Amino acid sequence: MPQIINGRNIANEIQDDLRADISEWLKTNKRNPSLVAVLVGDDPASIKYVEKKMEAAKYVGIDSKIEKLPDTISESELISKINHLNEDVSVDGILVQLPVPEHISERNVCNAVNPIKDVDGFHFSNAGKLCLNMDTFVPCTVLAVIELLKRTGVETFAKNIVVCGRSKHIGLPLSILLHSDARNQLPGLEATVTMCHRNTPPEQLRVFTKLADIVISATGVVHLIKEDMVKQGACVVDIGMTRTKTQEGKVKLVGDVDFENVKNVAEYITPVPGGVGPVTVAMLMKNTFKAAKIHLS
Ligand code: GUN
Numbered sequence: 001m002p003q004i005i006n007g008r009n010i011a012n013e014i015q016d017d018l019r020a021d022i023s024e025w026l027k028t029n030k031r032n033p034s035l036v037a038v039l040v041g042d043d044p045a046s047i048k049y050v051e052k053k054m055e056a057a058k059y060v061g062i063d064s065k066i067e068k069l070p071d072t073i074s075e076s077e078l079i080s081k082i083n084h085l086n087e088d089v090s091v092d093g094i095l096v097q098l099p100v101p102e103h104i105s106e107r108n109v110c111n112a113v114n115p116i117k118d119v120d121g122f123h124f125s126n127a128g129k130l131c132l133n134m135d136t137f138v139p140c141t142v143l144a145v146i147e148l149l150k151r152t153g154v155e156t157f158a159k160n161i162v163v164c165g166r167s168k169h170i171g172l173p174l175s176i177l178l179h180s181d182a183r184n185q186l187p188g189l190e191a192t193v194t195m196c197h198r199n200t201p202p203e204q205l206r207v208f209t210k211l212a213d214i215v216i217s218a219t220g221v222v223h224l225i226k227e228d229m230v231k232q233g234a235c236v237v238d239i240g241m242t243r244t245k246t247q248e249g250k251v252k253l254v255g256d257v258d259f260e261n262v263k264n265v266a267e268y269i270t271p272v273p274g275g276v277g278p279v280t281v282a283m284l285m286k287n288t289f290k291a292a293k294i295h296l297s
Contacts, residue, residue: 002263005152005237005270007144011278014147015060018285022061025293033292034063035093035119035284036085040078040104041071044251045243046097053095056281062288075104079112086114092295093119093288098169116294119287122169130173133184137287142174144279145216145237146189152268154214154235156189157182162208164225164256165218166197170239174216205229217256227261235268239276253277 022033035057037050050066057064067085069078078100085094094117096109110122118126121137129136149156161178165171175195180188194208198219209215209229217225218239230236240256255272263269270276 002266003152003268004263005148005268005275007148007270007275007278010148010151011056011282013151014279014282015056015285018282018289019060022289025289026061029292029296031090031296032061032063033092033289034065034090035095035288036065036067036091038067038069038078038082038085038094038096040069040073040097040100043099046099050097052281053284056285057288060285060289062285062292071101073104075108078104078109082109082112086112086117091117092292093117095120095284117291119284119291120169121173121287127168127173130186131176133180133186133188135185137290138177138186139169139173140280140283140287141170141218141239141276142177143283143286144276145174145239146177147283148237148270148276148279149189149214149235152235154268156191156214159191159213160194160211161191161214161216162194162196162212163216163218164196164200164205164209165220165239166195167218170218171195171197174218219256221256222254223256223258225257225262227258227265230262230265232265233267234265236262236266237270237276238272241272241277 039050054064085091094113100106100109111124113123115123115125118137121139126136163171163175175193178189178191179193182188182190196205206229210231214235216237220240220242222242236257238255238257242254244252244254246252253273
């Protein structure tokens with residue numbers, strides 16, 4: 001029987017510890033850490049994710065606010081809003097919920113956030129620091145995967161890891177941390193990492209995943225990872241979260257991993273929902289507390 005990694009329990013543990021740490025910190029600090037989420041438009045998935053972040057913030061003792069903006073806003077108006085938040089001394093952490101509307105450059109928006117308030121770790125200077133293993137804001141999903149592996153006791157040293165997906169916010173930074181040297185300011189996990197992506201031929205992908213001790217998928221391709229692609233006893237981490245509709249018309253989140261079948265061969269596996277997602281939110285709270293400590297030190 002595989003161990004199904006319970007992301008909700010792990011997120012609760014992290015948030016309980018953080019709530020205690022923030023409460024202790026408040027004894028010597030005048031105000032709570034604070035977070036602003038910028039939400040452009042009314043995409044139901046984005047609204048839901050931001051609400052989850054606000055809920056977690058409230059629980060751990062972070063003051064939070066949603067800055068709602070219409071999807072007709074121009075890129076320069078959005079950047080000017082971000083600049084106001086950058087200058088606002090009462091704001092420690094800023095995130096712009098992605099995706100932004102097509103007429104706005106996601107890269108320009110990520111680069112507009114002050115790097116010391118960049119709790120998503122998406123600013124180019126923070127991404128660059130991560131590549132050089134310098135202390136920085138690491139993207140929350142990357143932190144979540146590392147935390148899940150650590151708390152589950154899955155060894156990474158000298159192991160083979162396949163990362164599917166090369167996004168600049170998840171696949172790339174995750175691959176960098178997984179293969180890096182542990183003796184760094186930002187410690188790496190010392191694995192041998194293979195990055196696969198949309199142009200990896202399917203038969204080649206299977207060769208790589210079959211050799212892997214850990215398979216991590218972040219592609220948004222529903223059920224990309226099948227039972228016959230996974231080595232017996234491997235750990236499988238699913239970052240995919242595709243919104244689909246059930247026959248009754250209800251929204252259902254579906255991962256990159258064919259969970260029902262892959263669980264027959266994996267020793268550890270994360271479900272969707274309830275795996276990486278809740279831990280990602282908990283790591284955002286950790287990054288916001290880190291930003292507050294830098295800001296108010
Ligand atoms: N949209 C999907 N995931 C994320 C995330 O981690 N941060 C932001 N800002 N937007 C997202």
